[in-house]
Amino acid sequence: MLRIARLVACGLAASALAGRCDSLAAQESSSSAGFTLLKSLVGHWKGSFGGTEISLSYTLTADGSALMEESQPKSEPVMITMFTVDGDHLLATHYCSARNQPHLATEAITGLPTRQLTFTLERVTGMRTPDDWHNTGLVMILEDKNHLTQEWTYQFKGQSGKNVFHFAREQ
Numbered sequence: 001m002l003r004i005a006r007l008v009a010c011g012l013a014a015s016a017l018a019g020r021c022d023s024l025a026a027q028e029s030s031s032s033a034g035f036t037l038l039k040s041l042v043g044h045w046k047g048s049f050g051g052t053e054i055s056l057s058y059t060l061t062a063d064g065s066a067l068m069e070e071s072q073p074k075s076e077p078v079m080i081t082m083f084t085v086d087g088d089h090l091l092a093t094h095y096c097s098a099r100n101q102p103h104l105a106t107e108a109i110t111g112l113p114t115r116q117l118t119f120t121l122e123r124v125t126g127m128r129t130p131d132d133w134h135n136t137g138l139v140m141i142l143e144d145k146n147h148l149t150q151e152w153t154y155q156f157k158g159q160s161g162k163n164v165f166h167f168a169r170e171q
Helices: 002-039
Strands: 043-049 052-061 066-073 079-086 089-095 101-105 116-125 134-144 147-156 159-169
Touching (some): 002 066, 002 089, 089 116, 089 134
Antiparallel strands (some): 043 159, 052 066, 066 079, 101 116, 116 134, 134 147, 147 159
């Protein structure tokens, strides 16, 4: 009788854990779908801003768990943005030529992502003063498989602004 009670208890515990795992898998699948959308960017892109040519390169790294964006404005330093999945949301850490690192995150992704992902500022490392230039947000708009728009918001000396960049995939 004691053996049957133990088996029933183990079965109930396993069932509860399986339900929790299903819930976690559902959360993971929504954020993973968002990451899959970002992975579709792998390759080389060209654009311009204010008359300056900009090259983007997207590469999967860390066994496919991170997407690295290399942004190279002509005759300027390379900047890196790393995108990863963290539970039910996506993270983006931007390694800026301003020598700071904005850490951005999406809100919880609860459904299938659209062609747009919005990242907001969580924190910034590397700033010398609160007035330093730093990015405060990023909207990635995947218009189609060959066109990308990035909307970067920023703060500098207490003023906020937005820069919009348009890119086309290199064929």
